[in-house]
Amino acid sequence: MEVSHSLKERTIAENSLVILLQGLRGRVTTVELRDESAAAGRVTSVDAFMNVRLAEVTFTDRQGAVSQLDELFVTGRNIRYVHIPDEVDIRATIEEQLQAIHRVRYFGGRDKGRREFPHAKHK
Amino acid sequence: MSFLKRFPPPSDGVRHQQPDTEALLAGRSLGSGTLYIAESRLSWLENSRVGFSLDYPTISLHAVSRDLSAYPREHLYVMVNAKFEEETKETPMTEGEEDDSDDDVEPIAEFRFVPSDKSALEAMFSAMCECQALHPDPEDEDSDNDYEGDEYDVEARELEQGDIPSFYTYEEGLSHLTAEGQATLERLEGMLAQSVSTQYNMAGVRTEDSIREFEADAMEVDIAPVVAGQFEDAEVDH
Numbered sequence: 111m112e113v114s115h116s117l118k119e120r121t122i123a124e125n126s127l128v129i130l131l132q133g134l135r136g137r138v139t140t141v142e143l144r145d146e147s148a149a150a151g152r153v154t155s156v157d158a159f160m161n162v163r164l165a166e167v168t169f170t171d172r173q174g175a176v177s178q179l180d181e182l183f184v185t186g187r188n189i190r191y192v193h194i195p196d197e198v199d200i201r202a203t204i205e206e207q208l209q210a211i212h213r214v215r216y217f218g219g220r221d222k223g224r225r226e227f228p229h230a231k232h233k
Numbered sequence: 234m235s236f237l238k239r240f241p242p243p244s245d246g247v248r249h250q251q252p253d254t255e256a257l258l259a260g261r262s263l264g265s266g267t268l269y270i271a272e273s274r275l276s277w278l279e280n281s282r283v284g285f286s287l288d289y290p291t292i293s294l295h296a297v298s299r300d301l302s303a304y305p306r307e308h309l310y311v312m313v314n315a316k317f318e319e320e321t322k323e324t325p326m327t328e329g330e331e332d333d334s335d336d337d338v339e340p341i342a343e344f345r346f347v348p349s350d351k352s353a354l355e356a357m358f359s360a361m362c363e364c365q366a367l368h369p370d371p372e373d374e375d376s377d378n379d380y381e382g383d384e385y386d387v388e389a390r391e392l393e394q395g396d397i398p399s400f401y402t403y404e405e406g407l408s409h410l411t412a413e414g415q416a417t418l419e420r421l422e423g424m425l426a427q428s429v430s431t432q433y434n435m436a437g438v439r440t441e442d443s444i445r446e447f448e449a450d451a452m453e454v455d456i457a458p459v460v461a462g463q464f465e466d467a468e469v470d471h
Binding site: 115143159167175177182186187188 | 292293295297298299302303304310314341355366369370418422425426428
């Protein structure tokens with residue numbers, strides 16, 4: 111489980127559904143862009159600004175032409191949809207990502223942190 | 234190409250520089266030159282010192298293409314949300330007939346950078362990813378990055394007792410820190426960074442280089458050892 115090493119990005123992720131996309135790391139999915147092109151590939155990473163990096167991509171441009179790209183980086187601004195694979199348990203993915211963030215946040219006093227901040231509000 | 238200008242090569246924050254790189258716009262070659270992937274902008278200068286720059290906010294995507302059936306040479310593909318003057322044979326009328334929505338769609342320009350050294354494509358791609366991440370979209374209105382988090386405030390109030398630390402959101406917490414506190418925060422973050430990364434041997438000091446390299450590799454750093462034990466605990470809580 112990989113978490114951003116920027117405090118700002120962790121906070122943004124924790125407060126937005128981009129955290130779900132971050133949980134898709136390693137999975138193959140399709141990203142539809144604003145200009146109606148689409149990229150299907152394996153998610154390498156998603157940052158707090160929803161910039162998505164994909165590998166082994168099949169790219170379909172807005173005219174419908176298909177090509178393969180080794181790696182693709184698309185800015186969050188230009189993404190229209192990210193498909194969530196059917197087999198992904200959305201709730202569990204979000205919770206795992208949040209736990210990963212909390213582990214980083216409370217690395218000094220982990221146990222103390224967990225008792226103090228019950229996960230009730232994430233349920 | 235009238236958008237080509239003469240300017241000195243960037244000297245600051247150049248993450249990657251690739252000489253002997255041909256630049257093409259919409260399939261037309263602009264010549265061979267050097268691509269400069271700098272933190273402030275992407276620049277390409279032809280060997281005779283004229284070239285152009287692209288600002289990261291205008292770049293929608295970039296990619297490494299090795300599919301020779303799609304394009305005969307391995308290259309770095311960059312799609313830009315802007316129009317560049319180009320001498321093309323396509324007339325507006327032709328485009329209108331083929332695709333009526335063209336007028337409503339944002340203009341795009343497709344650049345290809347073909348380095349003579351194909352093995353450099355990975356480094357070029359990664360450098361661009363890093364630089365793009367430095368330019369988050371300032372017009373992003375959809376996402377609520379205000380950190381208002383009422384729920385956090387409630388928790389902070391409930392849990393404010395003695396010396397148990399409250400739970401601050403980013404801005405709140407930062408505003409509570411003195412200059413010294415902020416320096417400590419940065420140092421501790423740096424130490425955390427090292428505790429999960431064995432590649433960097435900076436004794437407790439978080440330099441600009443190590444931050445950059447570290448964040449660049451953030452996706453490769455695996456904090457699995459910390460993770461392993463935690464999952465079981467987490468399930469108990471739920």
